[in-house]
Amino acid sequence: MGKMVEIRWHGRGGQGAKTASLLLAEAAFDTGKFIQGFPEYGPERMGAPITAYNRISDEKITIHSNIYEPDYVVVVDETLITSVDVLAGLKEGGAVVINSPKDPEELRPLLKGYEGKIYTVDARTISVEELGRYFPNVPMLGAIVKVTNLMDEDIFVDAMEKSFHHKFATKPQVIEGNMRALKRAMQEVKGL
Amino acid sequence: MAIKDKLSGNEAVAIAMRQIDPDVVAAFPITPSTEVPQYFSQFVANGQVHTEFVAVESEHSAMSACIGAEAAGARTMTATSSQGLALMWEMLYIAASLHLPIVMSVINRALSGPINIHNDHSDSMGARDSGWIQLYCEDNQEAYDNLIQAVRIAEHKDVQLPVMVCFDGFITSHAVENIELIEDEKVKAFVGEYKPGYHLLNKDNPIALGPLDMPAFYFEHKRAQAECMQNAKKVIMEVAQEFEKLTGRKYGFFEEYRMDDAEVAVVVLNSTAGTAKTVVNELRDQGIKAGLIKPRVFRPFPFEEIGKALSGLKAVAVMDKAESFSTAGGPLFAEIRSAMFDYAKDTKAINYIYGLGGRDVRADEIKLVYQDLIDIARTGQVKSTFNYLGIRE
Known part of the structure; x- marks a missing residue:
C-alpha cells in the first residue's frame, strides 16, 4: 500500500470547506493521484460546523468511512477550535492549519496540550483584499497545499486556474481575484 | 483508450445516461438522487441527447410515465431514493409484471421514519420482491459500469425485466473519486439500438397491456415472470463477459476478494x-486467512453460486444495512444462510446489522466482526447469531 494522506476540513456552512475539499481532490487528480473528496452531510445551515474530507494516494482507495486519524487538519473558521474537537485523532507528526491573523504559537494555548505543528494563514484579510468578500476556502486551500507539499506548486496553480474557469464560467470576473488569493496564501502561511 | 476522470457517483451515472441516450427519462428529485435528473436535464437542455425529459410531480407519476413510455416502445430510464422508491411501490410491480425493461438508479437512502436522508439499504431491500433485477455497486466506477450493462440485461429478449442499479447515498453518490469512462461511441455500440419485442405503438401487431388477469391465467403469468428472472442469470454473465472485453473490468454475480484459501469471510454490499x-488486507498481513464476498446481483439471487463460494469456510458474517424486523437477521443473511443450508452446511454463519440511517462504518468496527469470526473458527462456538455493529446499547 502506497502512502495515503488523509486531510480533515473543519468549517462553517457557507464558508466553502466542501468546495475546497473537492478542488483539492481535483488538483491532486491532475497530478496523477488517486483521490477522494467528500463532505459529511448534516443539517445544512449557514454557520453550522461542517466537516469535509480528502484522501490522496498513489494507489486505488477503497476505504469509504470518514477520516478518524487524519495526517492534516484544516480549520477554516478560527472560532471552531474552542467549540469542536478539531484535533481529534490527528496523527503524531501531523499538522493543523488554521485560518487566523495570529502567529501559530499564540494559538497553542487554545489547543489544550497539543504539541504538534501549527500553521496559520490570515484567510480573512487575503480574501477581503483580493475578492472584496469573505470566502476563506481558497486561501486555506493554498495554505494546505503549501504545508503538505502534496504536489508540485506550478501544477497545482495551473489545475486551480482550470477549475476556476470551469466553476466560474458564468462569472469570470472572480477568477483573477481567486487566483491572487490562492497564491498570496501560499506565500503568507506562517509556521513553515 | 479509457478516459480517466474524477466524478461523483451521481455525475458518473448521469454521464452513463447521456452516453446511453434513452428515448425517455421521467423523474422527480429526491435527496440524494436529485443530481442525477438535474445533471441529465442539463444534457437535454444542451441538446446533447435526444431524450424526452418528463418532469413529473411525484415518484408514483415518474414510474407511471416510465411504464407508459416503455410500453409504447421507448428506451426509458429514471433515478430515485428512499421515499421516492417507496412511493413508486405499486408501479414497480406493474413495470416488472408487464415485462418492461426500464433501468433505474436507486441511490440508497434510509426509509422514514424517523426521517433521515443518509445511507442504508432499507429502500431497495424492501423492493427486492417486486420483480426487478437488482445490481449493487461498491463505488462510482461500478455504478457507471452496472448502469451501462443494465440496459443490455433488461432488454435481452429472454429477460425483458426492469433493473435497479443500487449504490450508496452520499458515500458514493456525492464523493468525488477516480473513474475510467468509456468513449461515447463505444457505449452507444455496446447498448445498441433498442428494438422492443412487443409494444403498444406497433400497429402491425396490436397488443393489450395490463388487462384483468383472472385465476385461470394469473399464476401462469407469474410463473413466466419467474422464468425470465431465471434467464437473467445467464444473460447477466454474458453481458459481463462482453463488457470485460470492452473495458477489462470483470463482473459476475459477486466479487470474491482474497477468498482462495480463506477460513473466515464477511459478505457485505x-x-x-x-x-x-482494507481490513482483509491488514489481517492477511498478519497471516490471518480472511476473505470477503461482495454480492453484485441480489435479484436474481445466485443461490447455488454463493452457497458454494462459502463452502469450506469455518465462519461467515453476513452484514445487512437494512433491518427487516424479522428478529431473525437482515434480508441478505436470510437468503445467504438458506443457500448455505444446501451448499455450506458446515460453515457457521452470523449476522450483523450495521450502518442504519448513515451511521458511519469504520474499519476498526469491521475488524471486530472478523475477530468474532476468528473466535468462532477457533472454538466452533457461536455465541450470538444476530448482532448489531457500531451501536450504543
Whole structure:
C-alpha cells in the first residue's frame, strides 16, 4: 500500500470547506493521484460546523468511512477550535492549519496540550483584499497545499486556474481575484 | 483508450445516461438522487441527447410515465431514493409484471421514519420482491459500469425485466473519486439500438397491456415472470463477459476478494465492501486467512453460486444495512444462510446489522466482526447469531 494522506476540513456552512475539499481532490487528480473528496452531510445551515474530507494516494482507495486519524487538519473558521474537537485523532507528526491573523504559537494555548505543528494563514484579510468578500476556502486551500507539499506548486496553480474557469464560467470576473488569493496564501502561511 | 476522470457517483451515472441516450427519462428529485435528473436535464437542455425529459410531480407519476413510455416502445430510464422508491411501490410491480425493461438508479437512502436522508439499504431491500433485477455497486466506477450493462440485461429478449442499479447515498453518490469512462461511441455500440419485442405503438401487431388477469391465467403469468428472472442469470454473465472485453473490468454475480484459501469471510454490499477490503488486507498481513464476498446481483439471487463460494469456510458474517424486523437477521443473511443450508452446511454463519440511517462504518468496527469470526473458527462456538455493529446499547 502506497502512502495515503488523509486531510480533515473543519468549517462553517457557507464558508466553502466542501468546495475546497473537492478542488483539492481535483488538483491532486491532475497530478496523477488517486483521490477522494467528500463532505459529511448534516443539517445544512449557514454557520453550522461542517466537516469535509480528502484522501490522496498513489494507489486505488477503497476505504469509504470518514477520516478518524487524519495526517492534516484544516480549520477554516478560527472560532471552531474552542467549540469542536478539531484535533481529534490527528496523527503524531501531523499538522493543523488554521485560518487566523495570529502567529501559530499564540494559538497553542487554545489547543489544550497539543504539541504538534501549527500553521496559520490570515484567510480573512487575503480574501477581503483580493475578492472584496469573505470566502476563506481558497486561501486555506493554498495554505494546505503549501504545508503538505502534496504536489508540485506550478501544477497545482495551473489545475486551480482550470477549475476556476470551469466553476466560474458564468462569472469570470472572480477568477483573477481567486487566483491572487490562492497564491498570496501560499506565500503568507506562517509556521513553515 | 479509457478516459480517466474524477466524478461523483451521481455525475458518473448521469454521464452513463447521456452516453446511453434513452428515448425517455421521467423523474422527480429526491435527496440524494436529485443530481442525477438535474445533471441529465442539463444534457437535454444542451441538446446533447435526444431524450424526452418528463418532469413529473411525484415518484408514483415518474414510474407511471416510465411504464407508459416503455410500453409504447421507448428506451426509458429514471433515478430515485428512499421515499421516492417507496412511493413508486405499486408501479414497480406493474413495470416488472408487464415485462418492461426500464433501468433505474436507486441511490440508497434510509426509509422514514424517523426521517433521515443518509445511507442504508432499507429502500431497495424492501423492493427486492417486486420483480426487478437488482445490481449493487461498491463505488462510482461500478455504478457507471452496472448502469451501462443494465440496459443490455433488461432488454435481452429472454429477460425483458426492469433493473435497479443500487449504490450508496452520499458515500458514493456525492464523493468525488477516480473513474475510467468509456468513449461515447463505444457505449452507444455496446447498448445498441433498442428494438422492443412487443409494444403498444406497433400497429402491425396490436397488443393489450395490463388487462384483468383472472385465476385461470394469473399464476401462469407469474410463473413466466419467474422464468425470465431465471434467464437473467445467464444473460447477466454474458453481458459481463462482453463488457470485460470492452473495458477489462470483470463482473459476475459477486466479487470474491482474497477468498482462495480463506477460513473466515464477511459478505457485505456496496461501499462498506471497499472499507472491509482494507481490513482483509491488514489481517492477511498478519497471516490471518480472511476473505470477503461482495454480492453484485441480489435479484436474481445466485443461490447455488454463493452457497458454494462459502463452502469450506469455518465462519461467515453476513452484514445487512437494512433491518427487516424479522428478529431473525437482515434480508441478505436470510437468503445467504438458506443457500448455505444446501451448499455450506458446515460453515457457521452470523449476522450483523450495521450502518442504519448513515451511521458511519469504520474499519476498526469491521475488524471486530472478523475477530468474532476468528473466535468462532477457533472454538466452533457461536455465541450470538444476530448482532448489531457500531451501536450504543
